[in-house]
Amino acid sequence: MPDDNSPLIRTDIPHSARIWNYWMGGKDYYEVDRLAGDAAIEIDPDITTMAVQSRQFLIRAVRHLAGEQGIRQFLDIGTGLPTMQNTHEVAQTVAPECKIVYVDNDPLVLTHAQALLTSTTPNGTTTYIDADYHDPEQIIEDARKILNFDEPIGVMFMGVLGHAKTYDDLLRIVRTVMDSVPSGSFLVMWDSTDDNPAHVAMCENYTGTGGTPYLPRPQAQIEAVFDGLEMVEPGFVSITQWRPAHAEVGEVRPINAYGAVARKS
Ligand SMILES: C[S@@+](CC[C@H](N)C(=O)[O-])C[C@H]1O[C@@H](n2cnc3c(N)ncnc32)[C@H](O)[C@@H]1O
Numbered sequence: 001m002p003d004d005n006s007p008l009i010r011t012d013i014p015h016s017a018r019i020w021n022y023w024m025g026g027k028d029y030y031e032v033d034r035l036a037g038d039a040a041i042e043i044d045p046d047i048t049t050m051a052v053q054s055r056q057f058l059i060r061a062v063r064h065l066a067g068e069q070g071i072r073q074f075l076d077i078g079t080g081l082p083t084m085q086n087t088h089e090v091a092q093t094v095a096p097e098c099k100i101v102y103v104d105n106d107p108l109v110l111t112h113a114q115a116l117l118t119s120t121t122p123n124g125t126t127t128y129i130d131a132d133y134h135d136p137e138q139i140i141e142d143a144r145k146i147l148n149f150d151e152p153i154g155v156m157f158m159g160v161l162g163h164a165k166t167y168d169d170l171l172r173i174v175r176t177v178m179d180s181v182p183s184g185s186f187l188v189m190w191d192s193t194d195d196n197p198a199h200v201a202m203c204e205n206y207t208g209t210g211g212t213p214y215l216p217r218p219q220a221q222i223e224a225v226f227d228g229l230e231m232v233e234p235g236f237v238s239i240t241q242w243r244p245a246h247a248e249v250g251e252v253r254p255i256n257a258y259g260a261v262a263r264k265s
Contacts, residue, residue: 009107013210016163017106021081023051028081028112036209044202050192050257054159057239059085061188061261062154064232064243066094069263071154071186073147075177077133078160079104082116087156088126099125101143105132133160134169136176152184159257161191162203162214167221174225183264187229190239190259192216199256222258229262236260 014036018029022037029037040047065071072095076087079102091098102113113128120126129142140149147153155177164170178187194200194216207213223236234242238254242261 009111014206015106015108016211016214017080017104017109019206019211020051020159021083023048024055024083025052026081026083028108036206036211039209040202040206043205044196044198046196046255047199047202050159050255053240053255054190054257055083055085056245057190057242057257057259058087058156058158058188059090060243060245061156062087062090063094064261065154065186065188066091066098069154069186071152072098073151074098074100074154074156075103075139075143075147075181076100076156076158077103077139077177078157078163079109079113079128080158081109082112086116088119088124092121092124092126095124096121097124099127099147101127101129101146103129103131103133103139103143105130133157133173134165136173140177140180149180150182152186153181154186154188155181157187157189157191159190159192161189161222161225162216163212164215167217170217171225178229178264181264185264186261187226187264188259188261189222189225190257191222193219193222193256193258195219196256216256219258223260226260226262229264231260231262 011030014033018033019037022029022033074087088100110130118126118128127146131139161170203214239257239259240252240255244252
């Protein structure tokens with residue numbers, strides 16, 4: 001944990017990015033986050049599986065976009081704290097020239113991002129924007145300074161849209177960003193669904209701790225975020241079942257986290 005003196009970094013209230021890091025097996029969290037994370041596991045024991053599996057989905061989806069689809073620009077909104085295999089590491093392993101713009105609104109993510117999520121190699125670039133996704137126009141304006149919006153972009157919302165204040169906001173945010181990118185761009189998105197009562201109860205309990213509320217939504221609402229886009233195979237599925245690695249075949253069980261990778265035509 002870095003020595004964070006910023007008055008913006010609240011160590012008395014649990015925070016989603018830090019709890020997520022705890023569940024994923026990272027080390028960038030405070031005691032308040034560990035306690036909230038453990039309380040959540042008591043209510044929803046599958047939550048650590050979701051955190052770990054979400055990173056595996058990110059890795060497979062980014063590899064697919066940089067590999068099979070030839071995407072060289074990524075806009076990863078709601079980045080989270082750097083952990084193993086971040087978007088830029090996965091994409092730039094496939095193609096070093098990839099440009100990645102990360103966006104988050106958490107001061108601790110900002111501190112880490114300045115150290116770990118920004119770099120320029122002779123070819124590729126990794127940059128961080130400190131912004132709230134409820135203002136997608138600002139994100140687009142800032143991202144235009146780094147990314148070429150005449151070339152396809154892989155837009156990513158990975159386990160973040162439950163923080164959107166309303167479903168209308170959620171749709172407006174994603175559509176505004178997708179409207180700004182050219183055809184041949186992709187949306188990669190997953191979110192947790194409300195079909196597991198233990199998960200819903202855990203999110204309600206988290207809201208009671210003072211953290212930014214996370215609202216799991218019906219599967220159909222999450223799937224509808226992809227309306228107008230062409231999903232690549234296997235479509236909208238539990239993230240464990242999206243092109244599982246060969247070794248996982250036969251063992252993957254669905255979890256209440258659903259998503260897809262879809263192309264803008
Ligand atoms: C559950 S974590 C997911 C992190 C990461 N996408 C991943 O897949 O590991 C949610 C992230 O969304 C960020 N976030 C929440 N509300 C946000 C907002 N309004 N604007 C930008 N980022 C936000 C949090 O700070 C946190 O880093």
